Amino acid sequence: MNNETTEEYSLQEQVEDHESTIQQKYGTFGGVFVPTLLTILGVILFLRQGWVIGNAGLLGGWLIITLAFIIVTFTALSMSCITTNIRIKAGGAYSIISQSLGLEVGGSVGLPLYLAQTFAITMYIFGFREGWLYIFPGHYALLVDIIVFGLLFTVAYLSAQLAFRIQYLILAVIAGALISVIASVFSGAMEYNIQWWGTFPGAPDDNFQGGSFWVVFAVFFPAATGIMAGANMSGELKNPKKSIPLGTLTAIGISYLVYMASGYWMARVAPVDELVSNYNVMIDYAFWSPMVLFGLLGATFSSALASIVGAPRILQALGDHKIFPRGEVFSKLADNGEPRNAIMMTGGLVLATLMVRDLNTIAPLITMFFLITYMMINLVVFIEQRMDMISFRPTFKIPKFVPFLGTVGCLFTMFIINSTFGLIALGFVIITYLYLTNRELHVPHGDMRSGLFVSLAEWAAKRVSGLPENNERAWKANLLVPVRSARELRGSFSLIRNLVYPKGSVKLVGMSGNNESSAFRDSLMDFAISFSRENVYTQWSIIDSDDFKDAVLNSLQTLQGTFFRPNILFLRLPTYKRYDEELYAIINEARNNNMGIQLYVEDPIAQLGRSSSINVWVREQSPEWDLSMELGNMDLALLTAYKLKVNWKAEMRIITAVEQAQVKEAYRYLKNLLEAARLPDVQAHVQIGTFAEAIQHAPQADLDLLGLPKNPDLDELRSYVEQTQSACVFVADSGNENILA
Template identity: 55%
Template sequence: MGGDNNFSNTTQDNVLQEQVDEHKAAKGKLFGTFDGVFTPTLLTILGVIMYLREGWIVGNAGLLGAWLIILISCSITFLTGLSLSSITTNIRIGAGGAFSIISQSLGLEVGGSIGIPLYLAQALAVAMYIFGFRTGWLWIFPDHPAILIDLGTFAALFIVAYISASLAFRVQYVIMAIIAGSLISIFWTLYSVPAQQPIMWWGTFPGSPENMFTGIGFWALFAVFFPAATGIMAGANMSGELKNPRKSIPLGTMSAIVLSTVIYLLLAYWLIRSATPDELVSNYTIMIDRAAWTPIVVAGLLGATFSSALSSIVGAPRILQALGDHRILPKSNWFSTRTQTGEPRNSIVFTGAIVLIALMLRDLNSIAPLITMFFLLAYAMINVVVFMEQSLNLVSFRPLFRIPRAVSFLGATGCLFVMFTINSTFSLIAVVVVVSIHSVLLRKHLKAPFGDVRSGLFVALAEGAAKKVNELTVSRERAWRANILVPVEDPQELRGMFNLIRDVSYPKGFIKILGLTGKVEDKELYTRLPDITRSFQDEGVFSSWTIIDVPSFEDNLIAGMEALAGSFFRPNIILLTPPLSEQREEDTRILVQKALQNGIGVVIYAAHPKSGLGRHKSINLWINDKSPDWEISMDLGNMDLAILIGYKLKRKWTASMNLITAVGDEDQKRKAGEYIKTLAELARLPNVNTYALEGTIEGILPEVPQAALNIFNLTAEPDFEFIRKMVELTGSSCLFTLDSGEENALA
């Protein structure tokens, strides 16, 4: 029976799940594949780059070069789309698109660290699309004030988004019809106008008018085009308002990616056929000039930028609302509020404010690459999530749409490659921002209403590491840390030992609390041990608990100790208290022998009834008699565990330490003194005092400093009378230690 089953937060989890899902019942229209995913995704992908920059790219790279750029760009989004499709057929995706997917696999902290910058990128992208719309508008009406165009466009976008997503999608139908008309007007000339010249298959990469045609590289062209392939999350962002996201997101997203790729490839062929390379690189509006009907292409350019802005201003508030649902942001309740029809109006208003501020800045070119980086990080994480789920082979990962593991791996590496190809500086900045947000969210101790695969990941890593450790034939002395097994019959007994146990195991050890039935009711153990475990964890020490139900104390403890001794992460110390009866003394002697057989060190903590551990100001460490030679060797003879525990407590308490030994005669004092000083140096015990005194331990006690804790050796056949006597004579609490053989204070 173990401590992994903790039901204390079940009610809280249920309440949070209800809060996350409560909008389902209040929703108005739920969207299908075509209107909810395909349309916004396609319209976000087909944007201003298609109309104003694809011709320039073809003129520089030639047809094959342009096709290569298009195929590399679209293959990365295609791979990401496959990963997105796979994961959405495996989970019950909630609101927030990529945020929901990442959170359900890697936890709210990772999901939030991606979701927050993704939201900001989406909101700022609205302003950039508005600037693109303004460029097209000024091509038609050059005398119109730029600020009025921006504000008017923003007002139209905000009103449509504020009224409802349904209205936004109806507007997008009109825009899609206009873009379709513009493409028909462009391709019509394939039949009505003869080819202008032979096809240039590979370009000379002359550059652009802005750099006086001084040349440009292949990857620089790629960096310009790649944003045209993004936008694949536009439909996924609506995941919380789809009738069937498991069906709609894969079908709608992949259809949009494939269709847009075909359009880009055909346009490249049309461009190289319709104009000379010099015209393509010098005239950004060549597509408008050579179309069969110019006005519809201009309308398509305006519609493409407007629809991209509309998709973003509708999708971004849904991410913000999902972040609020999970209490990731300040004022989360306000952001998560929806109308009776399911519209996140508060989030829409906040997003509108961000867009308006960005518009007032008038120029976002300096941070445009950072916005692209945040999108790419989200894409990369989608691929990472799928790759990790596939690698773990957990039974919970059984998507209806399966893909090879190479797909998600290539998708993730492709996204990272593109990030650093486009702008390595902004890539590093984006990574730093995400890591910083993650570290902040970790401190919030977010509570998720769903499980994730982090535990499976960590278990897989831990098992792999443990197997490697078990394969090592060399000593593990340098890797020693205090992993303590604490038997508990009555949880009240731990009150006086809590700080000591914590300080010995801190920071890298662990504590395993072994509940023993018989002394108190089982219910009390099951109630109190999880609380004690959490208290240790709150103090920064990993802790877990389990309960053994065997008739006797001795059988209980031996069964638990032997079971844990065979585990991957086994305890190396068992902490006991002095027995209070002859029968318990006999049981303890047997336990000590069993511990040694299992390679577990023994520590008996004898607390002083009045002083306890005092103020933690000093520690006395008693060194064994090494007469007559007093020679240092790697085998310290049952002193290693005492030295290691003494050192850990000295550091944790910032206490002074005294190394003390009793010698039989005056002749031994000098040798003993040199031995202790050499031992302190070799064991790397800084700032310690040494005492070599003539007499017995009992006889020299008046001559040694008073300490909060005295540490003595424990023999394999414990002398319990000596233990009780030392507590009385020292007037302090005492530790008695017995090495397991795996410790080495000189390592």
């Protein structure tokens, strides 16, 4: 039994740690718990916690703390869930999102996340400087910033391991600061009555003009962020599936208890007036004030250190996937596994932003980028849970309401904090996504997008099945194109493309005999790829059959049982009669299956000419010439012609042939038809004489569309090409089209 267990564990480690290299060496405590805890226990705890309690009261402050931590806890639960279902790579949140929703979505969130992490380094340096100048007010601010940046950059450049060792020291300092706060309890400092619900007087910065619950919440919420500090090291953890959930959730739990307890302590040690006006309450009322001040410096320094170590890892992952041009430069690792090119780039950005001297104007934007990242992680898990795919088998399971509430909570918080910056951040993400979509990124791994779209399609199909079968307003051209030879398809390629573009589709069915080589299959696949490049959705298949007619008939019958079935059969009429009997049988079967028909007869000399003019022939409507919703065999011809007019940017005419006495009624009918069909810029033309006379003297076009009789004389149809001196398409309605709809 013990041997079996050992073998199973070894196999699991081989699977999970197959890509483990020298840089993947950090455990749960050092790699996740400590950086996460130190990032959450930051400036807000030491400088703004008292102001929150003074404005909101103890119950209001606890409610604010709890609400903020609920949102980030739900996000941490979602992150823990998804990390136990995928093999998370370098990049933390970027890796999670890109593996689930694709590189485009991952990159659109990962790039602003990297910028937010980078700008946050500058913000933490500024926070450290403020604490330093509290001790040494005579020191030059810019010099302090540069020295602190130099220390941070040197540590990050040398080794992340060195950074983690320094964070152990900082953890001890912060623990000492909290012990100094606790020790004040025994000195009789807690002497004031508790104000349970505050009056929200505001802040000294705005002369106490008043505030609200949500304004105070917006000030406090950044304290609860920082939960990605450990996840950012995902590429260098021994076991990220274990370390990220355990380390992150433990850090959040301990941080929550610290904030709740410190809130109670502040409500007892200082009067409300001082809480809202003195940001240094924790320093002033601690048992030993210098220790708390050292804790403040340690908290800001450790947060900056976690960010300057984590941000380059995100940039390295972005570069590895070529999210931006020449990004591979930043994906390179040094001999010790450090992404030093990414560290240098990050350091350059931080140094540049330090020269700005004031990032208060964009500080809310930094928070927005973090919130968008949290929202996307929740959304990933929410989608995965709703899809109920067999591939979603996380070992850390969470209730379905968790990612939903996490998504809603993050979105709500964005607009509570600053709706303007929320919209700007979302706009930045959308623009980045559109840019990455156009870059056609190479996806090195699968994602759930195909499953998502399949699930949506299945959901839609089930809903549509309960609706009336024929929805004329939703009609679009979905062609079934039997292909006997690649040369034949090459001659029809342009016409087929313009018959369906942009929303229609093409189903190519190649008819290959058993003795055919694979060259035909390759040609058909190439044509399908060419249609796709023209933004036409295309599928293709091969039927191994020596009998073209039977193969087409079987295709017609089989495809009628599919949900996304073709609604038009596109055929070519050859100049020779060899296949006429087959065509008769195929046309009749298409009519029996309620499919529209487009029978193309090519002009062997002019082909499609300049593709600049189209004639549509309408049968005469005597004696009444009344327009009704039932146009007869005319709807598909008009829809086809109008689609070609738009795609070719061509002129279009509708023509009818009548006797002299009916000319006025014919013009009236055609104009009413054009108006009812909403066909602007289409000419109405009446040709005097019989149809046989009119077709020879009508205005010249590059393509003429005519009705396909029920029992067509194929030789007569061929003759129309010579009479019109243009290519012709003979069209038969299925009964499901309506140009007037």
